Amino acid sequence: MPRFEPFRGIHYDLDRIDLADVTAPPYDVIDPHLRATLAARHPANVVHVDLPAHPDGGGDAYRHAAATFRRWLDDGTLLQDPEPGFYVYRVDYLDDHGRSRHTTGVYGALELSPPGEIPAGDGQPILPHELTTPKAKSDRLALQRATRANLSAVWGLSPAAGLTDLLDTTSAPLARWTDGDGVTHSLWRTTDEQRLQAIRAAVSGAPVVIADGHHRYETALRYLTEQGEEAAHGELASGPAAVMTWVVELADDELCVQPIHRLLCGLPAGFDVAGALSWAFEIGEPVEVEPDIVGRMQQEGFLVLVEPDRAVALRPRTEVLASTRDLDSCRLEVSLRPLPPHDVVYQHGVRQVVDRVRKGEASAGVLLRPATVRQIVEIAQGGERMPPKTTFFHPKPATGVVFRSLG
DSSP states (O other), X not given: OOOEEOBOOEEEOTTTOOHHHHOBSOGGGOOHHHHHHHHHHOTTOTHHHHSOOOTTSOSOHHHHHHHHHHHHHHTTSEEEOSSOBEEEEEEEEEOTTSOEEEEEEEEEEEEOOOTTOOOSSSOOOEEEOBOOXXXXXXXXXXXXXXXXXXXXXXXXXXOOTTHHHHSOOSSOOSEEEEOTTSOXXXXXXXXXXXXXXXXXXXXXXXXXXXXXXXXXXXXXXXXXXXXXXXXHTSOSSSSTTEEEEEEEEOOGGGOOEEEOEEEEESOOTTOOHHHHHTTTEEEEXXXXXXXXXXXXXXXXXOEEEEXXXXXXEEEEOTTTTTTSOSOHHHHHHHHTTTSOSOEEEEEOOHHHHHXXXXXXXXXXXXXXXXXXXXXXXXXXXXXXXXXXTOEEESSOOOBTSOBEEOO
């Protein structure tokens, strides 16, 4: 089975450094402006190693990141814990309806195995839940080769009922901070042997669904292959046979799943998008795109086509799409096939879709409803994958909370 083990985490010296100054969003949602802002916030902000840039604009950015990481270890900016532990991490936030929500998970070392394969032993597989977009993985691989560390975690989901109850958040946290988006982050470390065993057994006893970080997981597999047969059978607490993973219980009250909408770009001028989609969708009434539109879409069962001068409801023709999975991203993927050549751009946020269409940056946009936790589990356990960029788990865990050495 994919064993889940405690490890000797590397983290910032919490007596000297405020994690609000040095943590960052995941590397793949940071644009150049945000990177510059984060880099200027603190000389040890994690972007200096996780999203590296050579100071003179040239040279090997990955070697520079590795040298920086080693320097932080040498000068005490980073400390490594003396014994293995699990790291409990929680985010508290308000959802789109202003309700208080939280997500609690645990960082550990998850045994690597190709997605969908049953590892040796009793066996519970690693399950990807959606396809990945074509994207060079050489960046993450070069960084891992240079630093020999997991700098950011894969996000895994576990159907192990009761996992959250094993994650003690009643004691005072090692650190607590609130970011610029109003999300509060808290960190605890668990070393009690009885609790370690309980967490280990819970996660290792069920399949793990990859929620976010498919590319990081695939990079870790490739790195392990490079290290040879001996590394594949090495210990999991350190070394390339495992990858640092934040595991969250697959439960509705622990997860906030948002949709990723679609922008249709490069269609011929004046092309009738609504008419082209009418074979698969009933073109409905005009819709006012308000902040709570996705909630209304979920209640009333429609998507929204956003055009420069209007927005209209799209109701799936279930009889036509009967062989297509009951998922907006699947239905839209099928319905777009007859259209002239065009590009599909993935866009999070209703307002961003409307603004880009009205500015002429896209021919049209389609607002989707989010996948449910039940759909994610059923599709992953069935050995299928959703289309790319179907789910957006919110909020994203911060990078820089803890690191893991690869030896």
